[in-house]
Amino acid sequence: MSLGALITKSRTAARLSIEDLSKMTNIPGSLLREMEDDNFKKCGGETYARGHLRNIATKLQIDERIFLDIFETEVVAPQKPIRELLSENNVTDPYQEPKNVSWKALAAGSLAALLLFGLAQVIFSIASDDPVI
Template sequence: MSIGNSPEDDRPSTPPSDRLPIGRVLQQARIDAGLTVEEISTSTRVRIPIVHAIEEEDFSRCGGDVYARGHIRTLARAVGLDPAGLVEQYDAEHGGRPSPTAAAPLFEAERIRPERRRPNWTAAMVAAIVAVIGFVGFTMFKGDDSGSPTSHVAEGPAPAQKTTPKPTPPKPADPVPVPSDSAIAAAPKDKVTVRLTATEDKSWISAKASDGKLLFDGLLQKGDAKTFQDDERLDLILGNAGAIELFVNGKKVEEQFDDGQVERLSYTKGDPEVG
């Protein structure tokens, strides 16, 4: 009989044997649906190499856990699966969602901040007293000299002093108006206007006009914003929809999106309405 835990007790837990890998489940569902990798990539906008990598259980090409969850949700919906179970399995196999940062260091930093130096009132009072004594002595000394004879000069009209007009400072130029975020509130009624702001994290976005012209296709870093406008319609794809704050025709879209979720949206003139 051994004392303590055996080496086998320290082995990491493994998923049940009847639980298939995420990539295998997605691949089998795609094959059962009669779809090729190229067709899945076209319908979901997930690039072909990433689809192949996910089906082979390689999530390193997704660009992080947030994008990996988003790709899993998108591919699962495309092949008719419920993404919740697969995302839960991904979290269990990859350490789960990151825990929030503890706030204790912030309070500790406030606690060790050096105190503000107080003014030296004693030195200020001494300086004020010395100044008063000096002023009184100067006044008494000047009063004693007032009895000395002085010469009188006949007074006449004082010569007119020639005054030089002061130059008028140049008038400052009117400031150039700078467009602000409030300008979106005055969006024209005859156009569709969309403003995207990455508030929580970076997000890949794509925007097309009604004639199919690509207006933007790239990454919005956290804090970046883009505004698009068209006469008829704007088509959008949001790669990490949960990180985007969306205004359409001057009104905020209140619909909640998940982190890593890929959304395809279309907007026209009038009130915000998902197309």
């Protein structure tokens, strides 16, 4: 059951007309009709829609969590990180994670440098004709 259908069912179960609910909640009747038709665009944003749903649930003596949970799953678009939104609109390049340096490669490079340094020490000490005391 959609959220709008649930609102309609709850309102009719409470034996209220749209005008009655409008007077109780101070939400315009035209907006209540839109909400019952599953159109939440005229609510003024997601925050206002949540507030209207809480108000309606309170007046109909229903747990507001029911309306809000359905609203979150059916209506609210999943939020993406800003970087993803910008890359989707070609405002920025897609984010690429830096490649991790392998510890094995780092250890092998260090070992190779030490071996070269040691080999150079041995070669230069042999090539030197200075007497050893």
